[in-house]
Amino acid sequence: MLAFVVRRLIVSVPVLILSSILVFALVAFSGDPLGDLKAKNPPPSPAVIHAREHLLNLDKPIVTRYGIWLGNLVRGDMGRTIAGTDVRSDLARRLLVTARMVILAMIFAIILAVIVGVISAVRQYTALDYTFTFAGFLFLSMPVFWLGALLKEILAIKFNDAVGRTVVYTVGDSTPGLTGGFFGNLGNYAAHLVLPTITLAAISFASWSRFQRSSMLDVLNSDYVRLARAKGLSKSRVMVRHALRTALIPLVTVVAIDFGAILGGAVITERVFAWHGMGELLITGITSKDTNVVLAWLMVSAVAVIGFNLIADVLYAYLDPRIRHG
Amino acid sequence: MASGPTTGTSTTGGPDLVETPGGAQPGPKPAGVVEREFTVAVRSQRQMILRRFLNHRLAVASLIIFIALLMGSLIGGRLWHYGFADRTGDYSQPPSLKHPMGTDDIGHDVMALVFRGAQKSVQIALLVALLSTTIGTLVGAVAGFYRGRADALLMRFVDLVLTVPSLAILAVLASVVGSKAGGWFFVAIVLAGITWAPISRVVRGVFLSLREKEYVEAARALGANDRRIIFRHLLPNALGAIIVNATIVVAVAILTETALSYLGVGVQRPDTSLGLLISDGQGAAQTRPWLFYFPGLVIILIALTVNFIGDGLRDAFDPTQTRVRA
Numbered sequence: 054m055l056a057f058v059v060r061r062l063i064v065s066v067p068v069l070i071l072s073s074i075l076v077f078a079l080v081a082f083s084g085d086p087l088g089d090l091k092a093k094n095p096p097p098s099p100a101v102i103h104a105r106e107h108l109l110n111l112d113k114p115i116v117t118r119y120g121i122w123l124g125n126l127v128r129g130d131m132g133r134t135i136a137g138t139d140v141r142s143d144l145a146r147r148l149l150v151t152a153r154m155v156i157l158a159m160i161f162a163i164i165l166a167v168i169v170g171v172i173s174a175v176r177q178y179t180a181l182d183y184t185f186t187f188a189g190f191l192f193l194s195m196p197v198f199w200l201g202a203l204l205k206e207i208l209a210i211k212f213n214d215a216v217g218r219t220v221v222y223t224v225g226d227s228t229p230g231l232t233g234g235f236f237g238n239l240g241n242y243a244a245h246l247v248l249p250t251i252t253l254a255a256i257s258f259a260s261w262s263r264f265q266r267s268s269m270l271d272v273l274n275s276d277y278v279r280l281a282r283a284k285g286l287s288k289s290r291v292m293v294r295h296a297l298r299t300a301l302i303p304l305v306t307v308v309a310i311d312f313g314a315i316l317g318g319a320v321i322t323e324r325v326f327a328w329h330g331m332g333e334l335l336i337t338g339i340t341s342k343d344t345n346v347v348l349a350w351l352m353v354s355a356v357a358v359i360g361f362n363l364i365a366d367v368l369y370a371y372l373d374p375r376i377r378h379g
Numbered sequence: 380m381a382s383g384p385t386t387g388t389s390t391t392g393g394p395d396l397v398e399t400p401g402g403a404q405p406g407p408k409p410a411g412v413v414e415r416e417f418t419v420a421v422r423s424q425r426q427m428i429l430r431r432f433l434n435h436r437l438a439v440a441s442l443i444i445f446i447a448l449l450m451g452s453l454i455g456g457r458l459w460h461y462g463f464a465d466r467t468g469d470y471s472q473p474p475s476l477k478h479p480m481g482t483d484d485i486g487h488d489v490m491a492l493v494f495r496g497a498q499k500s501v502q503i504a505l506l507v508a509l510l511s512t513t514i515g516t517l518v519g520a521v522a523g524f525y526r527g528r529a530d531a532l533l534m535r536f537v538d539l540v541l542t543v544p545s546l547a548i549l550a551v552l553a554s555v556v557g558s559k560a561g562g563w564f565f566v567a568i569v570l571a572g573i574t575w576a577p578i579s580r581v582v583r584g585v586f587l588s589l590r591e592k593e594y595v596e597a598a599r600a601l602g603a604n605d606r607r608i609i610f611r612h613l614l615p616n617a618l619g620a621i622i623v624n625a626t627i628v629v630a631v632a633i634l635t636e637t638a639l640s641y642l643g644v645g646v647q648r649p650d651t652s653l654g655l656l657i658s659d660g661q662g663a664a665q666t667r668p669w670l671f672y673f674p675g676l677v678i679i680l681i682a683l684t685v686n687f688i689g690d691g692l693r694d695a696f697d698p699t700q701t702r703v704r705a
Contacts, residue, residue: 065542068535072543076551083555190690194682196634198641199657199675206664206671317546321638325661335547336642339554347551354544 054370058363065359069352070123076351077119077344086135086342087111108137122348131352132345134338140349144334148353150226151330155319157246158253163308166258170265171297174273185262192259197318201252201325209248221247226328245326253322257311264307269300302372309365313358428619431695438691441684448681452497461488463495463651474669481669483659489673496653497677499646500633503567504681507632510571512625515578520609520617522579523586534583540576549573549635553644563652566645570632578624585617619696626689630682637678653678 087105090097106112110121125132131140169189173182192200205223213219222228222245227238272278273296281291320332331350338346433439461467466486467478474481480489518537522530540548552569589595590613598612639645640654648655653674660670 068539068542071539075539076543076548079551079555083551190683190686191679194630194634194679194686196637196641196654196657196675196678198638198654198661199678202657202661202664202671203675206661210665313541313544314546316544320546320550321641324642335550339550339644347547351543351547354547355542358542358544 054367057370058367061363061366065363069355069359072355073123073348073352074119076348077122078115080339080342080344080347081115081118084342086344089341090135105137109133109135118344122345126352131349134346135341135343140345144331144349144353147329147331147334150328151319151323151332153226153242154246154249154253154322154328154330155315158250158319159257159308159315161250162254162258162261163304165254166261166265167301167304169258169262171269171300173262173266174269174300175292177270185266189259189263192255193263195256197252197256197321198325200255201248201322204248204252205326220244223248224327226326226330249322249326249328252325253315253318256318257308257315260311261304261307265300265304268303269296272296272300302369305365305369305372309362312361313354316354316357428695432691435691435694437687438694441687441691444680445684445688448497448677448684449501452494452501456491456494456498459488459491459494461491463487463491464649465491471667473667480673481667483667483670489656489669492651492656493653493673493677496651496656496674497681499563499650499652500636500678500681503563503570503636504629504632506564506567507570507574508625508629510568511575511628512578512621514571515575515624516582516614516617516621518575519579519582519584520586520614523583524590524605524609524613526587530583533579537576537579540573545573546635546638549639550642550644553639562650563646566636566639567632570635574628574631578621578628581620581624582617585620586613589613589616619692623689623693623696626685626692630685630689633678633682633685 085091086109087102090105091102103112110118113121122132129141131144134140134143169185173185176182209221209223212221226242226245228241228245278291278296281295282288286295319330320335322328323330323332324336331353334346335350337343338350456463465488467482467488468486469478469482470486471484472478472482478488478490480493482488483492518533522533549569552572553566595608595612598608603611636645636652637654637657640652641658643658645654646652656674657671657678660667660674664671
């Protein structure tokens with residue numbers, strides 16, 4: 054198992070480097086990052102522009118710039134933004150904000166998907182199954198930002214009006230100017246988290262519950278479940294002990310595969326709810342042609358995706374004894 | 380918009396393929412007695428698939444609605460008496476007989492905007508489905524059929540495409556291309572550049588298992604070359620998986636395009652798209668809800684019908700997956 058993990062990690066290094074080269078070239082060729090500065094009125098003196106170009110290494114050829122970036126990255130330095138601030142400290146702060154939402158949404162989506170999928174499978178072809186199926190397809194066909202805006206502009210505002218005070222917040226990741234420690238503000242964080250978490254979870258929940266349903270159906274129709282019933286075990290015992298445990302395993306892979314899509318969904322969700330997370334960083338980085346910012350987002354996300362898939366594979370082998378990585 | 384009708388026929392080609400008897404396949408025309416026997420067998424299987432699809436009432440209803448939406452979006456904008464850029468002089472009007480979807484605050488007729496947006500979305504989705512299915516099938520077929528070095532190389536490349544959250548790559552690409560060229564065509568090319576990767580994995584998987592079948596061995600014994608085996612023997616049998624994935628791509632492409640436009644890197648103003656319309660209408664969801672609901676409902680309707688059609692096709696091609704009793 055250890056050999057498998059090490060081999061996978063070694064294989065993923067070239068993938069990371071290649072994708073960083075690709076994105077570096079794309080962003081670097083997309084335009085002049087100092088365009089805004091040069092277009093200022095009155096125009097800044099050439100000396101100012103030269104100094105900024107020198108600070109950002111824009112005066113060097115692109116291959117050298119990539120080399121400098123890679124060298125710095127190995128030492129844990131992600132470079133500077135166009136404005137001159139340190140990318141890493143900014144990213145670290147935003148990472149926590151985004152991770153809060155992504156992790157909660159995933160847990161929420163998994164639990165809900167398992168419950169709905171299993172009920173659908175056990176009650177196959179009943180009104181309940183059809184309702185869940187239709188709801189699943191509906192969520193699958195809904196743009197994330199439309200659902201988010203619907204929750205935010207219609208439901209949450211009506212709900213807050215009905216209660217008479219702001220219970221769920223619709224804008225931001227926390228109230229600005231909070232004092233007190235992390236735990237003192239948990240309530241405030243939670244009130245801001247409700248809507249984005251539901252929004253982000255809804256999309257993954259839809260496909261996962263469909264998957265869980267078919268995986269549960271496969272197991273319920275297998276010979277060993279029939280044998281367990283024939284031996285006289287009660288239906289509920291067979292469901293939980295024999296069927297459900299096996300039917301949960303394939304979901305691990307699906308969740309891992311969808312992780313990248315969830316990070317993409319988080320970018321949109323943050324935009325809808327005006328969160329200052331990693332997604333906002335990416336979008337401002339792209340629009341201002343800030344190579345270092347986009348690359349930093351990319352590296353963190355790609356490492357997260359690779360790591361998450363690796364964990365899923367290891368977990369899969371542990372849960373399903375038929376699979377052993379040599 | 381010369382390309383409108385062309386892309387239109389190409390996607391109705393998806394479901395059409397099911398109905399068309401053998402001759403429409405790519406590859407050399409059948410000649411000789413043995414070949415005719417083969418086509419007859421394929422034809423009867425097609426009829427079975429068609430019958431199973433027609434029995435899926437939800438899918439058939441979705442197909443009818445989808446074709447209506449397709450027609451409406453591709454030609455509706457030309458028949459409607461307001462253009463999407465026209466100022467009607469009615470500001471922020473609620474839906475009425477004159478403006479069935481109301482007007483926005485600078486006097487645009489929302490119905491005309493939605494027609495235009497749906498046209499862009501549908502054009503993009505159809506082109507993406509065509510391109511990514513073709514590329515994905517070719518790559519998957521080569522990788523699965525030849526295995527070995529070609530397979531390893533191609534699949535590492537697919538890994539590369541899939542490692543990075545696709546929304547980020549799309550946003551970077553779209554901003555690069557969009558700032559230079561703009562227009563729905565480039566958004567479609569960019570989307571197709573990502574969405575072919577999952578299709579190639581599916582096709583590769585099917586080819587890996589199909590190439591070991593006896594009929595492939597028999598064909599080779601009869602002197603068939605690689606191209607003939609791939610196009611005449613393997614591809615028709617992989618068609619189910621390919622068509623089902625093509626429908627998924629249509630839904631994914633529509634949702635992703637709206638997301639990109641919402642983030643400001645998709646279709647650029649002064650043109651419009653459903654994502655841009657929602658982005659504009661979001662703030663007005665309370666006061667002028669028609670600006671927010673109508674574009675969203677059109678997206679959901681398109682994606683939902685496509686998903687149901689895909690579900691019906693999946694059942695039609697693979698009856699073993701359904702009708703299992705718990």
